[in-house]
Each structure stands twice: as structure tokens, then as C-alpha cells.
Amino acid sequence: MDHTQQAMARLTSAGVRGIALTWVDNAGITRVKTVPTARLKETVRNGVGMSPVFDVYLVDDSMTDSPHVGGPDGDLRLVPDLDRLTVLAGQPGWAWAPVDRFQASRAPYPGCQRRFARRQMERAFEEFELELLMGFETEWVVGDGATTGRGPAYGMARLVELSDYLGELVEALGAQGVAPLQLHPEYAVGQFEVSVAPANPVAAADLAVLVRETVRAVSTRNGLPASFAPMAGTEGLGNGRHLHLSLWRDGKNLCRGGDGPFGMTADCEAFLAGVYRELPALMALGAPSPASYLRLRPSRWAGAYHCWGLENREAALRFVTGSPDDLGAANAEVKSFDGAANPYLVVGGVLAAGLAGLREELTLPVPVTGDPAHQPGQRRLPAELPEATRALADSAVLAEAMGEELLGAVVAVRRAEAELFAAAGPEELVVATRDRY
Known part of the structure; x- marks a missing residue:
């Protein structure tokens, strides 16, 4: 058979x-x-x-x-x-x-986004014998965003209120062979987050799709609408879909045990420096909706500034050393991405940026501590979609990696959506996108 x-x-x-x-x-x-x-x-x-x-x-x-x-x-x-x-x-x-x-x-x-992600994953191994583990955090707002899950942020009250629903979700994920690492209430009313075990980049993007559709299915069966949009309302925080990644060679985590910043190996630093350099362009892949920029506000843990730091939740690129006795815990997190993004474009773009950093042996700038919004001279990432789209169109690294067919289609969609919503105010934009993703 x-x-x-x-x-x-x-x-x-x-x-x-x-x-x-x-x-x-x-x-x-x-x-x-x-x-x-x-x-x-x-x-x-x-x-x-x-x-x-x-x-x-x-x-x-x-x-x-x-x-x-x-x-x-x-x-x-x-x-x-x-x-x-x-x-x-x-x-x-x-x-x-x-x-x-x-x-x-x-x-x-050539326009297949999944093929693009796989090609970059294969390049990492062919050129540098690197294997990457990646994982997305999935955030969503359940219910009407006003009356469901109104307990304190991160509070047990929210878990108690929706414990049957959330228990069914954990059971469904497990039955599908998906290993949840944690599930918890988030900051906004009715907002939750689930993270799952890391996988290779293409599998991580597949899991991002499967997890979202499982949340959607379980929510629907419980009579609860679920929104994964960057903003489910005009107030409060939005839904992120942060990307975690670590680099491996011969079973060794290259995010620790080196002489670079906070124990990074030289390869880890070069890869992350490549991602750091391309962050403005990557925003057009990872924060692809005009509504994404309602979420990307300073001092909201959204990663609005072009900076990196150790365990800094305001930095766009956050480095995590993890527990000393947990060899797999050291990783990096890109915080600026959200649920409007195609996860295959995200992992492919991040891989392409990191591989360019390795080829050029880039190094990271000085890390930022504290809230960059309160520090003179800190540079914002693009504050609206047209700015991010221009950065993507001008990126030689991503142009080479994506090819003209895929890049051209992505840029065309970004420009058209920016024009579509150019006259929309925040409330109109949220209503138009809340239930689309």
C-alpha cells in the first residue's frame, strides 16, 4: 500500500x-x-x-x-x-x-509562497549547514470584544469564564498532534494567546494556519466569533503573531555558548543582524495591512521601534537567553508581526534577511534597554503601510530571494490596500478588517 x-x-x-x-x-x-x-x-x-x-x-x-x-x-x-x-x-x-x-x-x-519559504530553508542548510526552529504565537479576540472575557488582563477570572471553551481547544489541538506550550488570557478584553512547539520554518508556517483554523472551528462550535485581525477594536492592544526562532547546527543551539552579545555565537549574531537590517522591509510582509499600523504604537509592547534588546518587549527584535539548564530555550523573537500576515512570506523573508547577514558577516548595533519611546534618537519602524511597502520594493535582499513574480504581486497588493483604505478612519478600518482574517 x-x-x-x-x-x-x-x-x-x-x-x-x-x-x-x-x-x-x-x-x-x-x-x-x-x-x-x-x-x-x-x-x-x-x-x-x-x-x-x-x-x-x-x-x-x-x-x-x-x-x-x-x-x-x-x-x-x-x-x-x-x-x-x-x-x-x-x-x-x-x-x-x-x-x-x-x-x-x-x-x-514562482509565486508560491510556501515554495519561497522552503527554498530559503534549503538555502540555509546548503550554504551554512544551518537548521532553524521557528514558532508563531497566535493571538485572537473571542466574542464581541466587549462583554466576553472582561476579567483582569492575564487574569484567572477570564480562564474560569471560558474554561470549557479553552479546554475544548486544547483537546482539539492535541488530537491533531499539535503540542501547545501554553495558553493564557492576554491584555485586551476577550483576548487569548496560544503558542505551540517549534518546528522547521515551513512546518511552523503550516502550524500557524492549522492552529488558527482550529481556534476558529472550536470558537464557531461554541457560538463565539473569533477575530485574528491586527485590531479587533479601536481601543486597547491588537493581535500580534510574533515569530520566535533559533539557529541550530549539529544539534547545537547557536543562540548560546558563543562570545557575542549575551552569549550569541558569531553566526547567530550575523543572522539576527541581517534580520535587524531588513526590518523596515519585512514590515510589509509581517504587518501587511493598513490596520497593522493602528496596532504598532509606541509603549504598547508591539515593537514599533527599529531596535533590539535583551528581554525588551518594546524592541522589534527581542533576544531571549532562557534558563541556563535549558539548551533549547535561547531564541530571538520578532514582535512587530501580526495576524494579517501570510506566515510563509514571513518565515521566507526572515530567512532571506538572516542569510544575507551571514553572507556579509554583519554585527548587531548596541542593544536598547527600557522603552525606546522615551529615549532621544531612537528610530521608528514604518508608521504606515506605504512606507513599509517602499522599503520592501527597495530591498535588494528580498528582491533576490522572492523573485520578480512574487515580489511584484506582494507590492501590488500592499499598494492597492493602502489606496483602498486611504480615506478610512480608524473605526472604519477596524470594522472593514476585523472579521477578514
Whole structure:
């Protein structure tokens, strides 16, 4: 029995009727096509057809165009990754798999964001024998954002109020083979965060999709709307989707045991210095919505300043040494990213930036302690989407890594969404994006 037949037998025995095949577009929306379980073998062999025009869809489902993508012509094939095939505990009768997108000839599609992430992961090993572990934190607001989860921030009262719902979520994640590290109430009313065990970069992006859709499914089954948007309301803090990463070679964590800042090895420092340098451009990938910049306000732990520091939650790039007896704990966190982002673009972009830092043997500037908003001379990251988009369009590092087809589509979507919401006030912008992600 081959791999596909084994998968079909497993799905059939689990009562799975259909499989959701997902990809994430350049606006950060998870799009889907489904197939009956009985068609899995044919789907793996031939893929499922889909127009490339979705690469220039905006958050409101309108379309723009780019130099290489747009209009009614063309076709792609969606091919599921059977290694990631998962029976969905929150959606009985369904399974899920992420797809790679190919041209109709089965040649690789240069606009495939998942392929972009995989290519950068492979480059890290081929050039530097580096393996990376990454993990996203998923934040969301449950309920109406006003009357659900109104207890104190991080308070036990919120857990008690929604303990059945949250317990069902933990159970669903575990049944899907996802290992939650922690789940807790966050700062805003009705806001929670879950983090899961790290994985290789492509798998981490896959998990970001799976975790979100599991939260959405469990929330829906409990009659609770869930918002992953950068801002679910005009007041308070927004939803981040921070990225944690560590570098490994031959089983050794390169984020500790070195002579660099706070014990970093030279390779770790160079990689993080590359990420640091490209942060303004990376904002167009990790904070991709006009609404993202309502969240990125100083003194809100959102990472609004172009700085880094040790355990500094106001810095865009936060370094964590971890416990001395926990060899895997040392890592870095990029705090400026949010739930509007395509996670494959995020991990691919961060990898490309870090690899450029390694090639150029970059070093980090002086770390910042305390709140940079209260320190003269500290530079803000882009304060609005057009500024971040210009930085992305001007980045030679990301242009080389992404290629003209993918970069052109992303830049076109960013510019079109900035124009779409140019006249919108904060409340109108929040209402328009709150339930889209």
C-alpha cells in the first residue's frame, strides 16, 4: 500500500468525508478548495485547478494586478502535502492539508509562497549547514470584544469564564498532534494567546494556519466569533503573531555558548543582524495591512521601534537567553508581526534577511534597554503601510530571494490596500478588517 492509499485508509477509518486544501494569499487570507476523500489519490497525482489571480486579491476580495499576475488567464495546480495531512478535531468529518502550487505543466510556480519559504530553508542548510526552529504565537479576540472575557488582563477570572471553551481547544489541538506550550488570557478584553512547539520554518508556517483554523472551528462550535485581525477594536492592544526562532547546527543551539552579545555565537549574531537590517522591509510582509499600523504604537509592547534588546518587549527584535539548564530555550523573537500576515512570506523573508547577514558577516548595533519611546534618537519602524511597502520594493535582499513574480504581486497588493483604505478612519478600518482574517 503506497503513501496515498495509506492516507485514504486512515481518513476513511476516521470518518473523514472531505479534505480542505489551503494556501494563504498575499493579503493574508487563507483560501481553500475541498475534495472528497475518495478523490485524494487523483488530487495528489494531478492537483486541483485554481486561478493565479488570487495572488492579487485584496482583503475585501477585490482584485488588483501586477506585472506578472492578474486578469482571467492562466491556471495553477494545487497539490496537497500528505506529510501534513491532519484529521480536524474541531471540524468532524474533515481533514486538512496545505498545498504547494504548480504551473499547469507541473513546473514550480514562482509565486508560491510556501515554495519561497522552503527554498530559503534549503538555502540555509546548503550554504551554512544551518537548521532553524521557528514558532508563531497566535493571538485572537473571542466574542464581541466587549462583554466576553472582561476579567483582569492575564487574569484567572477570564480562564474560569471560558474554561470549557479553552479546554475544548486544547483537546482539539492535541488530537491533531499539535503540542501547545501554553495558553493564557492576554491584555485586551476577550483576548487569548496560544503558542505551540517549534518546528522547521515551513512546518511552523503550516502550524500557524492549522492552529488558527482550529481556534476558529472550536470558537464557531461554541457560538463565539473569533477575530485574528491586527485590531479587533479601536481601543486597547491588537493581535500580534510574533515569530520566535533559533539557529541550530549539529544539534547545537547557536543562540548560546558563543562570545557575542549575551552569549550569541558569531553566526547567530550575523543572522539576527541581517534580520535587524531588513526590518523596515519585512514590515510589509509581517504587518501587511493598513490596520497593522493602528496596532504598532509606541509603549504598547508591539515593537514599533527599529531596535533590539535583551528581554525588551518594546524592541522589534527581542533576544531571549532562557534558563541556563535549558539548551533549547535561547531564541530571538520578532514582535512587530501580526495576524494579517501570510506566515510563509514571513518565515521566507526572515530567512532571506538572516542569510544575507551571514553572507556579509554583519554585527548587531548596541542593544536598547527600557522603552525606546522615551529615549532621544531612537528610530521608528514604518508608521504606515506605504512606507513599509517602499522599503520592501527597495530591498535588494528580498528582491533576490522572492523573485520578480512574487515580489511584484506582494507590492501590488500592499499598494492597492493602502489606496483602498486611504480615506478610512480608524473605526472604519477596524470594522472593514476585523472579521477578514
